[in-house]
Every structure is written in structure tokens, then in C-alpha cells.
Amino acid sequence: xxxxxxxxxxKLIKQIAQERDVxxxxxxxxxxxxxxxxxxxxxxxxxxLIVEFTEEGIKPYLVELKEVFEKKKRxxxxxxxxxxxxQLEGTILHKTKNGIKVKTEKGIFFFKELPEGELEGGDxxxxxxxxxxxxPEEVDYYAAKAAxxxxxxxxxxxxxxxxxxxxxxxxxDIVYGLVRKVLPKGDIIVDLGKIEAVFPKNEQIPTETxxxxxxxxxxxxxxxxxxxxxxxxxxxxxxxxxxxxxxxEIAEIxxxxxxxxxxxxxxxxxxxxxxxxxDSKIDPVGVILGVRGERVQPISKELSGEKIxxxxxxxxxxxxxxxxxxxxxxxxVNIKPKEKRAEVVVPDNxxxxxxxxxxxxxxxxxxxxxxxxxxxxxxxxKRLENLKEKQVS
Numbered sequence: 001x002x003x004x005x006x007x008x009x010x011k012l013i014k015q016i017a018q019e020r021d022v023x024x025x026x027x028x029x030x031x032x033x034x035x036x037x038x039x040x041x042x043x044x045x046x047x048x049l050i051v052e053f054t055e056e057g058i059k060p061y062l063v064e065l066k067e068v069f070e071k072k073k074r075x076x077x078x079x080x081x082x083x084x085x086x087q088l089e090g091t092i093l094h095k096t097k098n099g100i101k102v103k104t105e106k107g108i109f110f111f112k113e114l115p116e117g118e119l120e121g122g123d124x125x126x127x128x129x130x131x132x133x134x135x136p137e138e139v140d141y142y143a144a145k146a147a148x149x150x151x152x153x154x155x156x157x158x159x160x161x162x163x164x165x166x167x168x169x170x171x172x173d174i175v176y177g178l179v180r181k182v183l184p185k186g187d188i189i190v191d192l193g194k195i196e197a198v199f200p201k202n203e204q205i206p207t208e209t210x211x212x213x214x215x216x217x218x219x220x221x222x223x224x225x226x227x228x229x230x231x232x233x234x235x236x237x238x239x240x241x242x243x244x245x246x247x248x249e250i251a252e253i254x255x256x257x258x259x260x261x262x263x264x265x266x267x268x269x270x271x272x273x274x275x276x277x278x279d280s281k282i283d284p285v286g287v288i289l290g291v292r293g294e295r296v297q298p299i300s301k302e303l304s305g306e307k308i309x310x311x312x313x314x315x316x317x318x319x320x321x322x323x324x325x326x327x328x329x330x331x332x333v334n335i336k337p338k339e340k341r342a343e344v345v346v347p348d349n350x351x352x353x354x355x356x357x358x359x360x361x362x363x364x365x366x367x368x369x370x371x372x373x374x375x376x377x378x379x380x381x382k383r384l385e386n387l388k389e390k391q392v393s
Contacts, residue, residue: 006053009053010053023162030154030157035051038146042145058140065128066082068111087129088128090102091122095119098112100125167195170220171223172221174219174220177192179191182210188216192232199235200233217236217302218235221234242265242303249296250295257279257282258284258287264368265364271364272308272324285311318335321335321371331345331347339372341372341374344373345381346376347377
């Protein structure tokens, strides 16, 4: 690295950026940060330091608050022209009892020594770049040392941070990846291209199995950091995954003509989607289902055959529960408001349909409406009513 001029430095940055498939600005920042670390360590410096790549070579600067710098110079009896120094404007991100954190176009800096007067978050402050008194040969030495020892570490950290930010913006969206590893307990490691994600067993549809190199389509559910490293979690069971699939498949939802108010799921078994249209000319249920369910079928297929019921919203609890019981036909709904309970009467031949396999249908109706549901066949309900009448008489 020593004796490199600025043109050679730029070529090196461009080459590394192409090799690592990242922005040149990211490589440049990582290289500068590595050089700063080397100089501060070698010269035992504290405070804020930056380096610039100029036509004359690598130039290090101390970054100081303008008012604090001027005060120091006056107290030392030095004559100086502040206009000879490069200056920056920064914004205070926040203030603590130990100092202030300031954001500028050159980065974020922390200052312990503060000027007189009250400073608050959001205030603008002036900063000056003070050339560090160090020989060019010594700067080149530290630059070469940084390139050899810490540059790749800084670059890898910068790439991880950039990747984290990119995927953080995708949180809550659908992503695609390849299975890289299936762990003994069933969790899966998925390659998303620039980064790997975890696909936990409990976020997988129970009927689905995966093997290495299988392609996966899933919801990027969580993007966070663990021990300073990006940690991504995928899900195919979350209601938001079904919402995104519907938005992608049904133009009227994406355009806002039909609104999804709520989704409940028993992954791989059945889902219920509560919908409403603000336009009286649009039937939200018909629009989503399509002719003979053709618009929702691809989504059901994507979810390994999960049945998807589209439920028309109503402000009336009786009507809402009746709609939610689909695919069963409902003859009568009795609401018990204080108990948050509803009695639902269905034809004798639809009792099992109303309850659903392993009680899934009635469980989803409860989740969707908030009411505990008691289901009666028509004949059983009539017998109970007759019994009540005899007891009264």
C-alpha cells in the first residue's frame, strides 16, 4: 500500500468492489476506516479522525467542534485563521451526560468536549477538519499496515452491515432462496443470495418437507441482529405470507379496491380471509375467488393445498359469523353478547363440515370473529328448543 498514489488507490478500490460485488463507496469507506484504526493505534490517538484520498496522497484530519477548537486556540494564545480549515456542518443525533453524537456527510462522530450554551438533539453544529501533524511516509506506513491487517475485516463488516440494511427494507415481503442445510431438529438454513436465513421448523407448513437445493418461497418475517451479526427468519405459516400472496395475485387488493381486514390460518389445512370493498360495484368475495375459484387456486397450491375461505366482512356479529362459517351453510345464529358466545345452527348433513377436520373450521371462525362458537345440527337444536318449552310449561 505504501507509495500508492490516489489513482492507484482508486484502481484498487474498483478492483475489490468488482470482485466482491459491492459498491465502490463501501470499499473506500472500509479502507479509510482501516487506515484510521491503524493511525489511532500507532499514534495512541483518541477522538475523531478521518482520512481523505487526495491528489497529494492520503491525508488524515482530526474532526473537532468549531467552537471548542477556536476556544483551545485562543486559550493557547495562538493566532489562527479559521477559514483556512475545511469545515463541515453536522446535526446532533442525541445528547447524553457524556457528550453529543453528531451526524455529518463524513460519518458520525462523538464529542465529549462541548461548547458553551444549551445543545439539543436536532441542533446544527459546525465542525472543522484539522490536518494531523504526521509525515506522509508515516501515513503510507500505517496505510500499508491497515491494508494488510485490518482492511478485509473492516470490509467484511461493512458488507454485512450493508446487507443487513438491504434485507431490513425487505422485512415483511416475500423472498426466494435455496435450501443449503437441513438441521437435525428440522430447522433449515436458506441461501438468499447475499446472506443466509433461518427457516425454523415451527414456521414451516407441517405437510411440507425439504431437501438441499430445493427452492423456497417464503415471508421474510424477521430481520434483526444477534451478537452484532444479521439474523434473518423466514416463515410460510404467518398470516402475512398469505396476505402478500393475495396482494401479488389479486390486482384489486394491490390497488386498494378490496381491503383485507384480517387473516387467520391453520397452516396447510385451512385459512379464512376477511375482506371488504368500499366500492358497492365490487364484490370482494367474487373478485378474489374468480370463476370457480381460479384466482385463489394458485395460492392454495403454493400453500400445499391449504383451503382458503374468503369471508365477507359485516359489522353485525350474526352476519359476520354466518359468513365466516363457510363452506357450511348456516340456518340460524344466536348471539350471547355478554358471554362473547354464539350458537350456530346448520343442516344435519353439514354438521361435520361446519366443525371441520379436527375442529379446524370452528376454531378459525373463533379466531376470526372473537366469539366462542357452539354448533348444533338442525334436528338437535329443535330438540333442545322443544325441551326448553316443556320445562317452561
